[in-house]
Amino acid sequence: MSSPNIQKRYPGVKPFETSERDLFFGRDRDIEDLLDLVWLEKLVVLFGKSGYGKSSLINAGILPEIETEAVPIVVRLGSYVAGQSPAPLDNLRLKINEVLEDKPEAAFLDNLNLPPTLWQQMKRKQSSQQRRFVLIFDQFEEFFSYPLADQQAFKEQIADLLYTEVPQAVRNQNDTLSASQQAFIATAFDAKVLLAIRADRMSLLDSMKDKLPAILQKRYELRGLSEAQAQEAIVGPAKRAGDFVSPVFAYSPEALKVMTQKLAASKSSQRSGIEAFQLQILCEYLEDKVIKGEIPGQRVEPQHFAEQIDEIFEGYYQRLLDKLEPGAQEAAQLLIEEKLLFEDANTGEARRLGVDSGVLLAEKGISQALLNQLESNFLLRRESTSMGGFNYEVSHDTLIAPILKSKAERRAHERVERERLEAKRRRNRLLFILGLTGLALAVVIGVMLYVLKLSNDAIEAKNKALEAEKLAIAERDKARKALEDKEVAEFQDVYRRAENILDNGLSCPDQNMIQAIDSMQVKYPDNAGLQKQIEKINQRLKAKNCRNK
Numbered sequence: 001m002s003s004p005n006i007q008k009r010y011p012g013v014k015p016f017e018t019s020e021r022d023l024f025f026g027r028d029r030d031i032e033d034l035l036d037l038v039w040l041e042k043l044v045v046l047f048g049k050s051g052y053g054k055s056s057l058i059n060a061g062i063l064p065e066i067e068t069e070a071v072p073i074v075v076r077l078g079s080y081v082a083g084q085s086p087a088p089l090d091n092l093r094l095k096i097n098e099v100l101e102d103k104p105e106a107a108f109l110d111n112l113n114l115p116p117t118l119w120q121q122m123k124r125k126q127s128s129q130q131r132r133f134v135l136i137f138d139q140f141e142e143f144f145s146y147p148l149a150d151q152q153a154f155k156e157q158i159a160d161l162l163y164t165e166v167p168q169a170v171r172n173q174n175d176t177l178s179a180s181q182q183a184f185i186a187t188a189f190d191a192k193v194l195l196a197i198r199a200d201r202m203s204l205l206d207s208m209k210d211k212l213p214a215i216l217q218k219r220y221e222l223r224g225l226s227e228a229q230a231q232e233a234i235v236g237p238a239k240r241a242g243d244f245v246s247p248v249f250a251y252s253p254e255a256l257k258v259m260t261q262k263l264a265a266s267k268s269s270q271r272s273g274i275e276a277f278q279l280q281i282l283c284e285y286l287e288d289k290v291i292k293g294e295i296p297g298q299r300v301e302p303q304h305f306a307e308q309i310d311e312i313f314e315g316y317y318q319r320l321l322d323k324l325e326p327g328a329q330e331a332a333q334l335l336i337e338e339k340l341l342f343e344d345a346n347t348g349e350a351r352r353l354g355v356d357s358g359v360l361l362a363e364k365g366i367s368q369a370l371l372n373q374l375e376s377n378f379l380l381r382r383e384s385t386s387m388g389g390f391n392y393e394v395s396h397d398t399l400i401a402p403i404l405k406s407k408a409e410r411r412a413h414e415r416v417e418r419e420r421l422e423a424k425r426r427r428n429r430l431l432f433i434l435g436l437t438g439l440a441l442a443v444v445i446g447v448m449l450y451v452l453k454l455s456n457d458a459i460e461a462k463n464k465a466l467e468a469e470k471l472a473i474a475e476r477d478k479a480r481k482a483l484e485d486k487e488v489a490e491f492q493d494v495y496r497r498a499e500n501i502l503d504n505g506l507s508c509p510d511q512n513m514i515q516a517i518d519s520m521q522v523k524y525p526d527n528a529g530l531q532k533q534i535e536k537i538n539q540r541l542k543a544k545n546c547r548n549k
Contacts, residue, residue, distance in 0.1 A: 005517065006245060007242075007244050007245065007282065008241065008244065008245055008246065008287060009023060009237035009238060009240065009244055009283075009285040009287055010237055010280050010284040010287055010380055011056075011280060011284070011314070012280050012281055012284035013058055013280070013317075013320075013379075013394055013395050013399060014378040014396070014500070015055035015056045015377050015382070015396070016053075016060035016445070017057050017059050017060065018059050018060060018063050018064060019058040020059075020060055020241075021061070021064050021268070021409045022238065023236070023237045023239065024056060024060035024061060024145075025232040025233045025235075025236030026225055026229035026230065026231075026232040026233035026236070026276075026355050026542070027053070027056075027057055027233075029063065030057060030222060031057070031061040031065065033202050033220065034046065034057070034061075034062060034220050035062060035065055035066075037218060037220055038062070038066070038134065038194055039069075039192075040217040041192070042162045042163070042191075042192055042193070042214075042434070043192070043193045043195075043212060043215060043218060044161060044192070044193070044194050044195070044217075044218050044220060045193060045194075045195045045196075045197065045200055045202075045205065045216065045219045046195065046217070046220050046222060047196070047197050047198070047199050047217065047220070047221055047222070047336055048198075048221060048222030048223065048273075049198065049199045049200070049224075049397075050198050050200075050397040051276065051277035051278065051279075051396075051397070052222050052223065052224055052273075052275060052276055052277070053222065053276035053277070054138070054196045054222055055138055055139070055275065056197070057132050057222060058136060058138055058194075058196060058501040059073070059499040059507070061143060061210055062136075062194075065226075066134050066174075069132065070132035070133060070134050070190075070192075071099065071100065071125075071132065071133050071134070072133075072134045072136055073095055073096055073099050073100075073133060073134070073135050073136065074095075074138065074515075075091060075092055075136065075137050075138075076089055076137075076139060076142075076383055076392060077093045077139075077140075077142045077143055077146070077357060078354035078383060079143055079145050079342070079352060079353055079354055079393075080142070080146045080147075080350060080391070081353060081354065081355065082417065084355075085146070085354075086385075087146065087150040087153070087154075088143055088150055088151070088154045089118075089150065089154045090156055092118070092135070092154075092351075093121060093534060094116070094419075094521060096121055096122065096125070097121075098120075098159045098231065100125040100130075101125070101492070102126055103125060103126060103127045103130075106123060106124040106125075106126065106184070106185055108177070108181050109124060109395065110174050112169075112170065112177040112240060112308055114167070114169055114170065115169065117157060117161075117162040117167070118157040118158065119159055119160050119161050119167055120162065120167075121184075121345055122161060122189060122190065122191060125189075126187075127186075128190045128435070129280075130191070130498070131187070131189045131190060131383050132190045132192075133189065133190070133191045133192070134191075134192045134193075134194060135191065135194070136192045136194045136195065137193070137194070137195050138195040138196045139197070139198075139331055140195040140196055141197050141198050141204065144201070144204045145351075147432075151207070151208075151506065152292075153486060155208050155210070155211040155212060157209040158211070158212065159212055160345075161191050162191055162192075162193060164320065165188045166185060166186070166334075169300065170185060173205055179541070194542065195215075197209070198397070199221070200456065202216075204373070206280075218268035222403035223273050224274050224275055224276070225275075225276060225279065225404060226273055226511050227260045227264065227274070227341055227505065228524060229273075229274075230259075230260050230263060230274045230279055231256050231260060231282075232539060233276065233279055234251060234279065235250075235256070235278055235281055238251065238283075238287075238471060239285070240251060244289045244521075245291060246287050246291045247298060247355075248292070248298070249287075249290045249298035249299065249300065250298065250299045250300070251294070251299070251300045251525065252301050252302075253298055254302055255301050255302050257302070257306075258302040259279075259282065259305075260322055262273065262306070262309050263275070263278055263279055263282070264515060264519055265518075265519045265522045265523055273512075274341025275313075277396065278313060278347065281312065281313060281316050282305065282309070282312060282313075285305070285312050285418065286300050286304065286305060288520070289304060294366065296428055303421050305456065313325070314402065316399075316402065317379075317402040317403055317406060318400055318402075320378070320379045320404065321333055321379070323374060323377050324370075324374075324377070327407075327471065328365070328370050328373070330365070331365030332370060333369065333406070334363075334365075334442075335360065335363055335366055335411070336354040336374075336379065336380075336394060336403060337406065337407040337410065338407075339355060339360065340351075340352065340353050340355060340392070340393060341394065341400065341403060341404070341407075343404075350400050350404060352393045352394045352397065352400065353455045354383060354391035354393040354394060355391060355392060355393070355394070356385065356389060356390075357371065357390045357391070358389065359393060371392060374392075376393070378395050379394070379395060379399075380392045380393065380394060381393060381395045382393075387476040405458045405476070408475070408476075412468055412469060412471075415468050416468060416469060419461045419462070419463075419464060419468075420461075422461060423457075423461045423462060426454050426457060426461075427454070429454070430450075430454050430455075434452065442504060447455065467538055468483055484524060484527065487520070487523075487524075488520075488524065488529075488530055491516070491520050491530070494513055494516045494517065495517075495533055495537060497509070497512050498517065498541075499537065501513075502537075502540050502541075502546075504543060508544060508546035509541070509546065514541065514546065517534055517537060517538070517541075521534045521536065521538075
């Protein structure tokens with residue numbers, strides 16, 4: 001728990017921590033079902049779309065429960081940075097030794113001259129009271145950015161840890177052991193692995209099947225929040241008593257209805273439910289208004305947010321920057337946009353980078369105090385390194401898009417400003433030349449011709465700057481149109497499935513399909529083709545009375 005009077009009720013972009021479990025609402029069924037799977041299986045994959053709350057589910061939902069029955073070991077590999085990132089296997093070994101001490105009853109293993117395997121390392125941590133271990137790898141998609149040799153070594157060791165009760169090298173020396181040592185070896189530890197990965201990176205796990213053939217057999221999908229779950233996540237923290245920076249406050253039924261409708265309408269047609277990330281951004285925004293005394297009676301109503309909801313989401317990154325001192329904003333923005341994201345020029349894909357604090361502190365205008373402030377504002381998160389230092393990275397994948405948008409706008413503005421300054425320098429040079437001429441008509445005529453050329457150049461530079469600005473606007477509009485086309489295309493699957501169900505005549509489409517249809521109707525009112533489809537399916541739904549079921 002944070003110190004009195006500084007903890008907020010909603011983490012915003014930052015995942016929930018284990019210490020915030022009492023503020024984590026709406027995921028009880030997911031916690032129960034995922035735990036059942038973890039206890040039942042050796043290897044489980046947790047997957048879901050970015051922004052659905054996988055890290056929060058692990059930190060505030062799963063970890064507190066695992067700690068009652070086993071020893072959890074949470075590992076974050078980070079994206080690979082040449083010359084900085086330890087191999088995944090080395091990272092895991094360091095984390096195991098950080099969490100667990102060697103047990104005296106395992107000291108005899110030193111005499112067996114065993115190879116340095118994960119099995120041997122974990123066996124040294126085993127005792128009669130401590131035999132169950134759960135290795136948890138959050139954001140496991142980062143693993144696939146490491147060299148193939150590092151990936152291969154990791155796969156082999158994990159497979160050996162999970163599926164080998166006693167290695168052959170130990171069996172071969174069984175006769176040299178005492179009865180108590182043989183009993184210790186025969187008493188197996190129970191090691192389990194939970195991998196959390198983005199849904200759009202699931203295919204990367206195929207490369208691990210050679211050593212872990214069952215890796216995709218036991219999976220748990222974390223879906224978006226239902227409206228009921230979302231309301232739990234909204235209301236629960238607000239009414240909880242405790243030492244928070246905001247007082248206890250409430251949401252009117254109308255506000256809850258509008259919030260869930262707006263959040264549901266912001267998802268694409270193929271997403272199942274409400275994004276936890278967007279919900280937290282909205283709730284954090286409203287909590288800030290409560291703190292500032294801008295919500296009378298500490299009761300949230302629709303007028304406090306409904307008209308600004310798109311701006312609330314799109315402006316989140318800029319609002320975090322605005323919390324910094326004016327002199328620090330520019331340095332922080334350049335650091336985040338130029339040093340902490342990697343953009344693949346071939347694919348256009350961007351990902352977060354974890355960069356050593358020493359490297360960041362060498363950047364102009366960056367101090368440890370500023371890094372601490374960026375961390376406290378949840379723009380950055382800090383991770384310990386194997387060398388005793390810290391890496392910093394952007395706090396969440398869902399910040400990548402607004403950061404890239406801000407970067408493009410900033411660079412377009414910088415181009416305009418550079419060309420404006422160049423035009424100004426040319427004008428100043430022109431004035432200087434004019435001051436030196438006038439002694440002879442011939443010189444004056446020459447200067448006038450030169451002036452005309454510079455003036456034309458200045459106009460051309462200005463036109464280029466305006467064209468660059470238009471291009472940036474066109475690119476933004478193109479991106480919005482591409483997103484609409486993608487979501488409309490994905491909606492066709494929902495439309496066809498709904499028509500097939502209605503054609504069969506035996507039942508109605510489920511509520512998720514109907515919500516997806518309603519969401520698309522609200523989101524794209526100007527898309528005539530889409531609206532015609534929705535009007536057609538709505539007529540059929542009405543004719544079959546599906547709306548009242």
